[in-house]
Amino acid sequence: MGELFAQFDVWSAFGQTLYLAFFSAIGALIIGTILAIMRVGPVGIFNKAGAAYVNLVRNTPLTLIITFCLIALHYQLKIYLAPEDSPTSIVDNGVRWAIVGLTVYHAAFVCEALRSGINTVPTGQAEAARSIGLTFTQSLREVVLPQAFRGAIAPMASVLIALIKNTTVAYAIGVAETAAFMRDGLEFRPDLSFLIFVLVAGFFVLLTMPLGIALTHLSQRLAVKR
Amino acid sequence: MKISRFAALAGAASLAVGLSACGGGGGASGGDSIKIGIKFDQPGLGLNDAGKYSGFDVDVANYVAKELGKTKVTFVQAPSKQREDLIATGQVDLIFATYSITDARKEKVSFAGPYFIAGQDLLVAADSTITGPKDLDGKKLCSVTGSTSADNVKKDYPGVQLQNFDTYSKCLDLVVNGQLDALTTDNTILAGYAAQPAYKGKLKVVGAPFSEERYGVGLKKGDVELCKKVNTALEKMVSSGEWQKAVDKNFGPAGFKVDSATNPPKPDACS
Numbered sequence: 382m383g384e385l386f387a388q389f390d391v392w393s394a395f396g397q398t399l400y401l402a403f404f405s406a407i408g409a410l411i412i413g414t415i416l417a418i419m420r421v422g423p424v425g426i427f428n429k430a431g432a433a434y435v436n437l438v439r440n441t442p443l444t445l446i447i448t449f450c451l452i453a454l455h456y457q458l459k460i461y462l463a464p465e466d467s468p469t470s471i472v473d474n475g476v477r478w479a480i481v482g483l484t485v486y487h488a489a490f491v492c493e494a495l496r497s498g499i500n501t502v503p504t505g506q507a508e509a510a511r512s513i514g515l516t517f518t519q520s521l522r523e524v525v526l527p528q529a530f531r532g533a534i535a536p537m538a539s540v541l542i543a544l545i546k547n548t549t550v551a552y553a554i555g556v557a558e559t560a561a562f563m564r565d566g567l568e569f570r571p572d573l574s575f576l577i578f579v580l581v582a583g584f585f586v587l588l589t590m591p592l593g594i595a596l597t598h599l600s601q602r603l604a605v606k607r
Numbered sequence: 608m609k610i611s612r613f614a615a616l617a618g619a620a621s622l623a624v625g626l627s628a629c630g631g632g633g634g635a636s637g638g639d640s641i642k643i644g645i646k647f648d649q650p651g652l653g654l655n656d657a658g659k660y661s662g663f664d665v666d667v668a669n670y671v672a673k674e675l676g677k678t679k680v681t682f683v684q685a686p687s688k689q690r691e692d693l694i695a696t697g698q699v700d701l702i703f704a705t706y707s708i709t710d711a712r713k714e715k716v717s718f719a720g721p722y723f724i725a726g727q728d729l730l731v732a733a734d735s736t737i738t739g740p741k742d743l744d745g746k747k748l749c750s751v752t753g754s755t756s757a758d759n760v761k762k763d764y765p766g767v768q769l770q771n772f773d774t775y776s777k778c779l780d781l782v783v784n785g786q787l788d789a790l791t792t793d794n795t796i797l798a799g800y801a802a803q804p805a806y807k808g809k810l811k812v813v814g815a816p817f818s819e820e821r822y823g824v825g826l827k828k829g830d831v832e833l834c835k836k837v838n839t840a841l842e843k844m845v846s847s848g849e850w851q852k853a854v855d856k857n858f859g860p861a862g863f864k865v866d867s868a869t870n871p872p873k874p875d876a877c878s
Contacts, residue, residue: 452781456787457784468768469768470768471768471770475770561753561771564688567688567753568687568688569711569753570711571715572712574692
């Protein structure tokens with residue numbers, strides 16, 4: 382075990398995974414919420430655009446999205462998310478494009494989870510909100526979404542857990558996260574392969590299991606009693 | 608009750624894993640058939656083109672198999688990460704897959720050979736001015752995650768920026784178009800890419816190797832007898848001129864000069 386930690390920068394790999402997961406989760410939550418609002422709103426073109434986004438992104442492999450981000454958007458179209466002339470330009474751009482890819486992909490799933498949450502809110506709630514004179518935005522903000530989020534915690538937990546594990550795809554564009562450590566480890570220390578598997582699996586289980594349990598508990602606590 | 612049921616389930620699961628692990632073995636050496644692990648995706652070394660195998664590794668493997676008296680050769684894909692396990696579980700008998708001999712790998716497998724000494728080199732655009740790793744300071748280098756080559760360069764030249772991908776092929780277009788400055792790995796692999804029709808004339812191998820990769824034949828740990836037989840076959844291949852023929856056939860078209868100071872190598876003693 383000590384050998385592994387001495388030879389590879391295991392902690393920074395784990396840290397990179399957490400960094401990717403944290404920022405992608407926030408990004409996916411924001412974009413996913415906007416998409417869900419577009420899909421349930423009264424404007425036809427937004428409905429269609431939201432549905433098109435979800436169906437396109439949800440059915441595209443994540444590896445493809447992340448690779449496309451770096452190779453097409455960054456290298457071919459020269460969109461820089463970090464200064465071109467900085468000495469860490471490649472690393473920074475890689476990490477940031479990975480976050481973009483993860484965000485874009487998981488936003489589709491957040492949108493659908495949230496829409497399922499909106500379906501738990503009885504139609505009467507929205508009708509009552511409108512009948513007391515609230516606008517669409519107001520009824521969404523004050524009445525529907527707060528209940529929808531509480532009803533969507535359980536499916537959101539699944540999306541978050543999937544997101545954390547999907548950060549491993551970022552190794553395809555060279556981000557030095559946990560999957561890259563695993564690949565390095567297996568290449569240079571095949572004699573310790575079993576230990577590497579246990580370490581990586583243990584890291585993800587330790588990260589996702591308590592999260593799943595806590596969020597499931599929370600979803601029961603916060604569920605709107607009807 | 609709950610616990611015992613869980614234990615029973617765990618027991619059943621471990622049994623299933625054990626069984627499937629055993630299922631992979633069987634039918635190793637013996638008879639006139641042999642299973643050989645090669646790369647399926649390295650032009651010039653080991654390439655599976657719709658069931659037609661070609662490349663230097665394939666030619667050496669075929670020669671050795673013939674010398675061992677095996678007439679039925681089955682090629683199995685051996686990706687870098689799985690090579691040790693393929694041998695340990697008996698899914699292949701020999702591995703010829705740009706398999707550098709290293710001490711860490713010797714913990715799990717034994718090696719016959721080496722049958723070729725490659726070196727780490729750079730692949731650059733045809734009009735590039737880079738002549739060696741010393742010119743790379745501040746430049747952008749491409750390689751794959753988990754490759755020895757990239758690690759070496761990074762250690763010696765900290766000013767280099769490294770873009771890793773999961774496959775070498777992603778690097779190629781970026782180097783051709785000048786978005787990245789060079790691709791580094793074994794010169795044999797680079798030569799194979801440079802010779803591909805799509806990249807002919809657009810890429811060149813710099814030709815200043817700065818490391819030594821000794822390609823060995825992976826086989827079951829401790830099988831000294833098989834190792835000696837393979838070494839004898841390799842020596843015969845060199846002395847009969849077949850080795851040189853295979854080199855010319857596979858590396859010649861790429862304009863890749865084999866370092867004759869180290870090649871052909873003498874096989875190590877078996878242990």
